[in-house]
Amino acid sequence: DTEVTQTPKHLVMGMTNKKSLKCEQHMGHRAMYWYKQKAKKPPELMFVYSYEKLSINESVPSRFSPECPNSSLLNLHLHALQPEDSALYLCASSQEGLAKGTQYFGPGTRLLVL
Amino acid sequence: AQTVTQSQPEMSVQEAETVTLSCTYDTSESDYYLFWYKQPPSRQMILVIRQEAYKQQNATENRFSVNFQKAAKSFSLKISDSQLGDAAMYFCAYRSLNRDDKIIFGKGTRLHILP
Numbered sequence: 279d280t281e282v283t284q285t286p287k288h289l290v291m292g293m294t295n296k297k298s299l300k301c302e303q304h305m306g307h308r309a310m311y312w313y314k315q316k317a318k319k320p321p322e323l324m325f326v327y328s329y330e331k332l333s334i335n336e337s338v339p340s341r342f343s344p345e346c347p348n349s350s351l352l353n354l355h356l357h358a359l360q361p362e363d364s365a366l367y368l369c370a371s372s373q374e375g376l377a378k379g380t381q382y383f384g385p386g387t388r389l390l391v392l
Numbered sequence: 393a394q395t396v397t398q399s400q401p402e403m404s405v406q407e408a409e410t411v412t413l414s415c416t417y418d419t420s421e422s423d424y425y426l427f428w429y430k431q432p433p434s435r436q437m438i439l440v441i442r443q444e445a446y447k448q449q450n451a452t453e454n455r456f457s458v459n460f461q462k463a464a465k466s467f468s469l470k471i472s473d474s475q476l477g478d479a480a481m482y483f484c485a486y487r488s489l490n491r492d493d494k495i496i497f498g499k500g501t502r503l504h505i506l507p
Contacts, residue, residue: 320483320497321437334494366435379425379444379487381495383437 281305282384284369290390293359299387301352301369309333310352311381312344313368321368327352328374359391394419396486398498405474406506412459413469413501415484423489426460428469431500432480440482443467445489471503479505 282303291297301310309328313321326334327346341363343355352369366388370381395418405411417426428440443451443460450458455472471478484498 315435318481318500318502320500323494326494368437370437379489380427380439380442381487382439383429385434385436388435 282369282371282382284367284384284387286387287385288388288390290392291356291359292392293361295359296355296357298356299354299367299369299389301354301371301384302350303371303382303384304350305371305382306349306373307371307382308349308374309372310346311370311372312352312354313370313383315366315368315386325354356389359389361391364389364391394421394424394486394488394496396484396496396498398482398484398501400501401499402502402504404504404506405471407474407476409474410470410472411474411503413471413482413484413503415467415469415498417465417467417484417486417496419465419486419488421488421490425487425489426458426467427485427487427495428456428458428467429483429485429497430478430480431483432477437483441469474505476505476507479503 285300312324315321324338325344330346345353366386368386369384372381397416424445426443430438430440441453459468481500483500486496
């Protein structure tokens with residue numbers, strides 16, 4: 279089973295709203311990732327959690343706040359977003375150790391900020 | 393820094409024919425992973441094939457195979473017997489074996505399948 283799930287599939291929010299994106303995997307992976315993807319572009323890495331600790335933050339604005347409550351869950355809290363933050367947000371996970379190379383992606387959350 | 397280059401923004405192939413997508417990369421490392429990911433219009437990123445740099449044998453997954461030329465830093469994807477469901481954006485990607493969890497993606501190649 280190589281499934282990563284994400285909720286919601288679609289989200290529309292105003293610039294003053296607070297919302298959260300959720301990601302879940304049950305593959306025993308110990309690294310989880312958030313990516314942002316604009317149309318016709320490759321994914322851009324935002325955050326990496328390794329063993330539930332934030333290991334990479336790609337200089338993402340503070341209006342994006344990641345959280346890893348446990349090894350299976352990853353959240354992305356959104357607050358005071360801008361219209362340019364509208365994008366597909368992808369979650370991924372990978373094993374640690376010798377097989378850590380492959381990242382498995384979820385279906386994404388399509389976010390529209392009005 | 394590592395880079396991944398896909399020089400073909402778009403390609404078209406007739407259904408049932410064979411097509412090859414090109415990818416080159418630049419790295420000073422000797423151990424790494426290379427991947428091809430497929431992203432159809434539904435936009436879920438799906439792993440197509442993976443190659444470990446230390447393996448000389450080219451990876452194969454059913455109709456998908458790669459031509460890995462380590463010295464030339466080339467990693468092309470061949471799709472045989474193309475099907476309508478193969479229509480997607482294909483991303484070539486690089487990942488170091490070092491303790492760095494970043495994947496470096498190419499800009500992608502949009503593949504159209506002509507019926």
